[in-house]
Amino acid sequence: MKRFSIGRLIIHIILVLLSLACIIPILFLVSISLSAEESIAQYGYTFIPKIFSLKAYQMAFANPTEILDAYKVTAAYSILGVVLSLIVQSMVAYPLSKPNYKFKKITTVYIFITMLFSGGLVPSYIINTQYLQLGDSFWIYIFPSLVGAWNIIVMRTFFQGLPAGLTEAAKIDGANEFQIYLKMILPLSTPVLATLGFMTLLGKWNDWNTSLIYIRNTKLYSLQYLLQRILREAEYVKKVADTSSAGFINTDTLPIETYKYAMCILASGPMLIVFPFFQKYFTKGLTIGAVKG
Amino acid sequence: MKTIFTRNESRIPFGRRGLKSNYRAKETIELFVLTLPAVLLLLIFAYWPMFGVIVAFKRFNPNAGILASEWVGFQNFEFFFSSQDAWRVLRNTVLYGIDFQIVGLVSALALAILMYNVRSRAALKFYQTSMILPKFISMVLVAYITYAVLNPVSGIANQLIRAFGGNSVQWYSEPKYWPFILTIVEVWKTVGMNSIVYYAAMMGIDETLFEAARIDGANRWQEIRHIMLPELSSVICILLILGMGGLISGDFGLFYQVPMNIGVLYPTTDIINTYTFRGLMSTTNWGMTSAVGLFQSVISLILIVGSNLIIKKIEPANSLF
Numbered sequence: 001m002k003r004f005s006i007g008r009l010i011i012h013i014i015l016v017l018l019s020l021a022c023i024i025p026i027l028f029l030v031s032i033s034l035s036a037e038e039s040i041a042q043y044g045y046t047f048i049p050k051i052f053s054l055k056a057y058q059m060a061f062a063n064p065t066e067i068l069d070a071y072k073v074t075a076a077y078s079i080l081g082v083v084l085s086l087i088v089q090s091m092v093a094y095p096l097s098k099p100n101y102k103f104k105k106i107t108t109v110y111i112f113i114t115m116l117f118s119g120g121l122v123p124s125y126i127i128n129t130q131y132l133q134l135g136d137s138f139w140i141y142i143f144p145s146l147v148g149a150w151n152i153i154v155m156r157t158f159f160q161g162l163p164a165g166l167t168e169a170a171k172i173d174g175a176n177e178f179q180i181y182l183k184m185i186l187p188l189s190t191p192v193l194a195t196l197g198f199m200t201l202l203g204k205w206n207d208w209n210t211s212l213i214y215i216r217n218t219k220l221y222s223l224q225y226l227l228q229r230i231l232r233e234a235e236y237v238k239k240v241a242d243t244s245s246a247g248f249i250n251t252d253t254l255p256i257e258t259y260k261y262a263m264c265i266l267a268s269g270p271m272l273i274v275f276p277f278f279q280k281y282f283t284k285g286l287t288i289g290a291v292k293g
Numbered sequence: 294m295k296t297i298f299t300r301n302e303s304r305i306p307f308g309r310r311g312l313k314s315n316y317r318a319k320e321t322i323e324l325f326v327l328t329l330p331a332v333l334l335l336l337i338f339a340y341w342p343m344f345g346v347i348v349a350f351k352r353f354n355p356n357a358g359i360l361a362s363e364w365v366g367f368q369n370f371e372f373f374f375s376s377q378d379a380w381r382v383l384r385n386t387v388l389y390g391i392d393f394q395i396v397g398l399v400s401a402l403a404l405a406i407l408m409y410n411v412r413s414r415a416a417l418k419f420y421q422t423s424m425i426l427p428k429f430i431s432m433v434l435v436a437y438i439t440y441a442v443l444n445p446v447s448g449i450a451n452q453l454i455r456a457f458g459g460n461s462v463q464w465y466s467e468p469k470y471w472p473f474i475l476t477i478v479e480v481w482k483t484v485g486m487n488s489i490v491y492y493a494a495m496m497g498i499d500e501t502l503f504e505a506a507r508i509d510g511a512n513r514w515q516e517i518r519h520i521m522l523p524e525l526s527s528v529i530c531i532l533l534i535l536g537m538g539g540l541i542s543g544d545f546g547l548f549y550q551v552p553m554n555i556g557v558l559y560p561t562t563d564i565i566n567t568y569t570f571r572g573l574m575s576t577t578n579w580g581m582t583s584a585v586g587l588f589q590s591v592i593s594l595i596l597i598v599g600s601n602l603i604i605k606k607i608e609p610a611n612s613l614f
Contacts, residue, residue, distance in 0.1 A: 011407050012416065018404070019423035022485060025438045026426065028449075032441060044447035092331035095324035102321045107328055112614075114335055117594050119342025120586025121569050122579050126348065126359060127341055144338045147331045177323035206431035209545065213573070224433045231437055232553055257447075264437050268430065275429050279422050 026272065033057070033261035040257050056255040056262035063240050067266060069219050070226040077141035077222075078204040082197050085146045090193065093152050094181050097159035115149040125213065140214045141207070141222070151196050158192040159185060198281040205271055223267045230263050349584040355577075362580075369584035378568060382585075386564040389548075390540035392472070393479050397536075398529070400484045405491035406517060421492075424485025432546035439478060439551050468561040471552060475562065478551055479544070487532075494528040495521065530604050530611040537600045538593040542566060565589050 024047070032045050036053035043050050060067070095101045096108055118124075128144060129135035166188075167180050175183070186193070211225035221229075229236055237256055255262075349369055351362040373379055404424075411417045427435070442449045443464040451461040464470060502520050511519070522529075545566040552562040554571075565585060572582030605612035 008410065008412075011410050015407055015411065015416075015420045019420050022423045022426050022481070025442075026430070026434075028441055029434075029437060040447050044452045045441050045444065045449060088330045088334065092328045095328050098324065101324050103325060103328070107332065110332065111335065114339040116597060117343065117590055118339065119345050120583060120590055121566075122573055122583035122586055123342040123345025123348055123359075124338070125573055126353075126579070127345055130355070130358065132337075143334070147334045147338075152331070177320060177327065181327060202429065206433075208431065208433055208550075213570075224431045227431075227433045228436070228550065231433070231440065261437070261441075264434065268434055272426075272430070275426070276422060279425060 029261050030265055033258055033265045035258055037255045037258055053255070053258070056258035057266075059240070059255055059259050060262045060266060066218070066221075066226060066240075067223075067263065070221050070223045070267070073138070073141075073220055074205060074223040077138065078201055081142050081145065081204050082201045084142065085148070085151070085200055086193055086197050088146055089148070089151050089196075090155055090186065090189065091181065092147075093155035094159055094185050095177075096152070096156045097162075111149045111152055121213075128214065135214050136217050136220065137214075138220060141204070141210055145204075145210075148200075151200070154196060155189070155192055158189060162188055195281045198278055227264055227267050230260050346583060346587045346590075348580055349587040351580055353577075353579040353583075365580065369581040370588065372578075372581050373585055373588075378563075381560060382563055382565055382568045385561065386541060386543050386566075389472075389475065389543055389564060392476055394533070394536050394540065396476055396480055397483060397487060398533070400480050401487035402491055402525075402529075404484055404488035405495060406521070408488065408492050409495045421485070421489060425489070426485070427482045428486040432544075432550040435478060435482060435547075436550040436553060439474070440553075443474070465553070465555055466557045468558050471558055471561040475547065475551065479547060482547075490532070491525060491528065494525050498524045526608070527611045530608070531613055534597060534600050534604065534613045537596040540596055541589055541592045545570065 028045070028047055031047055031049055032040070033056055034052060034054070035046065035049040036051035036055065039046070039049065039051035039053075092107070092111070096104055096111075098104070124144070128140060134140040134143065162185070166184060170180050170184055206224055207222055208224035208228055211220070211222045212228070215221060215225070237259055240259070345359055348359055348362070350364060350366060351359070352365050352368075353359070354362045408417060408420060411420070440448075443451075445451060445461055445463050445465065448464075450464065455461060462470070464474070498521065502524070503516055506516050506520055543564040543566055548562055548564050548567050549570065552558045554567070555562075566589075569582050569586050569589075572585070573579065576582070601612050601614060
């Protein structure tokens with residue numbers, strides 16, 4: 001096989017360009033957040049700040065209540081949501097992985113139907129807000145999305161691959177099913193639990209729909225929903241500017257435009273830094289989904 | 294997925310039933326208890342709303358609740374389909390669905406083929422990590438990026454146009470550009486991740502098939518056409534079936550966040566999901582809004598089951614269920 005060829009070089013050039021097309025837009029946001037408001041007004045957004053300034057971050061830190069609240073809410077429901085859904089989903093996946101569980105077939109069909117058909121937005125909204133009183137409550141972030149059919153199927157497939165002899169041996173030693181699930185199945189399944197847990201965490205961290213539909217109390221906004229409001233609502237930014245302008249000299253231009261991007265970086269930065277370390281789980285998550293179980 | 298509906302393989306022989314049945318009953322109860330939380334949660338959050346779709350056949354009265362509201366038959370459906378929005382919303386949903394399926398499949402396959410030809414592990418890791426990045430960020434962040442590019446005054450797109458002597462384009466008030474913008478954004482966000490699925494499948498293809506073809510004098514294109522694509526057909530079919538439901542639903546995040554819910558853009562950006570969302574938020578005519586949602590769910594079900602049936606007819610091994 002040839003070590004080098006023109007064809008291969010072209011392939012690398014294309015792939016490098018595509019990779020840059022994926023990274024640069026995100027760095028672009030960072031650059032805007034570090035630009036001076038005057039520089040934006042004069043030159044427009046630039047890939048490298050023409051006039052460097054930290055004022056946007058200054059303004060963000062002068063008035064941190066909103067973003068801190070959103071951080072707390074998002075972190076709380078993300079962690080709780082991930083832990084609870086891993087527990088509930090693995091609990092149901094274990095019996096389904098046993099070939100001789102009596103209600104295996106009916107439970108599988110029961111779960112599978114939820115993948116094919118859903119009631120839709122309006123009935124869910126009516127039930128969640130009027131019957132279950134979950135509207136404008138922290139728990140709306142947790143309960144409705146706790147169980148996902150796809151995750152259950154992936155876990156079940158993984159459990160089926162565990163050596164059956166182990167659980168048989170535990171059985172003979174007198175262990176009941178709860179003990180087997182807790183002491184054997186869970187510890188043996190950390191790879192699949194980590195992968196699915198990470199995927200769930202990502203979905204929760206990036207969630208804005210739930211706040212958009214159900215939350216009116218500004219203290220319960222998720223991070224991404226807060227960002228959406230900052231992007232779209234000029235009055236919101238004006239309000240922040242008014243309350244935090246005390247720290248600025250009158251002649252300064254308030255960093256209205258760059259403030260949006262600074263908030264954007266503050267909200268997403270940590271996740272973007274963590275990302276490369278978890279990328280392994282992320283790709284694995286997709287490929288287990290794609291392989292027929 | 295193949296094994297979803299397998300039969301009970303291990304039945305206890307008749308003679309030993311008496312002895313074992315007590316033990317078996319205990320085991321069944323324990324296992325059943327383990328399934329209970331998930332079963333109950335699905336009952337409340339999946340099945341209850343499924344029965345709640347009867348709202349679509351009622352004039353919903355918030356004070357009376359779902360059951361006590363007055364039946365109106367198919368009036369809600371008639372109301373929607375005779376409205377001006379119906380054609381626009383349905384056309385957009387279906388056309389974008391088809392567009393994304395085709396462009397998505399072709400671009401992901403092409404990218405996977407490029408990656409398949411990369412020998413260096415380090416380079417490959419770099420390409421894959423950076424191209425997955427867009428999948429990793431929220432749609433709100435994507436909206437920020439789109440805004441940074443398309444902002445009429447300071448955006449990059451207009452800076453470029455002006456640099457070449459053109460006039461600035463008001464992107465956020467010109468619906469005609471949005472089919473392209475949304476397709477680009479969709480591909481940008483998903484292609485890296487989707488290509489990894491195909492790449493993983495390609496890595497599973499027996500290398501000797503390619504060697505044999507090369508000995509027979511096949512060129513690159515013939516290798517792809519006659520070996521790679523047939524070998525990948527199973528993965529492609531599964532993703533197509535799963536995507537079929539998407540033909541009629543569309544990604545709410547993409548269509549709500551990226552065009553920022555601007556009314557002037559509705560002619561090319563409004564899909565069923567954004568329409569029902571606005572219906573839920575702005576009107577009290579929830580009966581009609583849920584009729585649209587029910588219509589969508591039913592069509593999506595038909596599409597998934599139908600495409601699965603067709604694929605089962607052609608090549609049973611490639612069907613999803």
